[in-house]
Amino acid sequence: MSVFSGIKKTVEQKPYILAILVCILLTAWMLSGNSNAEEQMVRKNATSAEVEDTIPSVEVTTFTPSAVSRSIELYGRTEPKRTLDLSSELEGSVDKILAMEGDFVKQGQIILELNKDDRIEQLASAKALVIQRRIEYRGARSLSDKGLQGKSNLEQAYAALTEAKALVKSREVLLEKAQYARLFLVF
Known part of the structure; x- marks a missing residue:
């Protein structure tokens, strides 16, 4: 050690x-x-x-190219992914169709125009009624200010004027809807 x-x-x-x-x-x-x-x-x-x-011998074969035609025949049926039933808010006949069957449409696109019929005259009549109701209301207010007429007559004239203005607005909306129908998709 x-x-x-x-x-x-x-x-x-x-x-x-x-x-x-x-x-x-x-x-x-x-x-x-x-x-x-x-x-x-x-x-x-x-x-x-x-x-x-020990390497074996190799044999060579020569090939000549030739055209080969291949075809595939398929049969099928196509269906749309979605279908849509269109209904209008207004009654009336269709004046112009702006989108044809099978066309691609986008939301908000104008697809048809309805016949306006007498909707323009109805709007003019409603505007004339507003003018008349405004004159009646001014007269009722003038009489009420002088104490010659009761407050209920003034309120009736004001209600009639308001009703006439609402009628004009609804006639304008109907005329606008008749001029075009827009497509609003809801899925």
């Missing part, structure tokens, strides 16, 4: 000795494998010569 303790003490004091010893061992090990690799190369060259002797 004293020999090992002496070596241990020397290595602890001079560690470079251990490093040199390890380098020498590794170099010897690497050099011993080099001669083995040369033997393997010689063997490999010998076997490749044997392999060349």
Whole structure:
């Protein structure tokens, strides 16, 4: 044990000795494998010569290109993804159709115009009624201010004027709807 303790003490004091010893061992090990690799190369060259002797012969065939026609016949039936039933808010006959069956339409697109019939005359009549009711209301207010007429007659005249204005508005809306029908899709 004293020999090992002496070596241990020397290595602890001079560690470079251990490093040199390890380098020498590794170099010897690497050099011993080099001669083995040369033997393997010689063997490999010998076997490749044997392999060349056993390569089979190859046969070649020449092909000539020719046209090949392929056709696929398909039969089917298409159906629309969505269908739409269109109904109008107004009664009347259709004057113009602006979108035909099968056309793609977008929301808000004008698709038809309805016949205006007498809707223009009805609007003119409603406007004339507003003028008449306005005159009646001004007269009732003037009489009420002078104390010659009761408050109920003034309120009746005001209600008649308001009703006439509402009638004008509804006639304008009907005329506008008759001029065009827009498509509003709801899915």
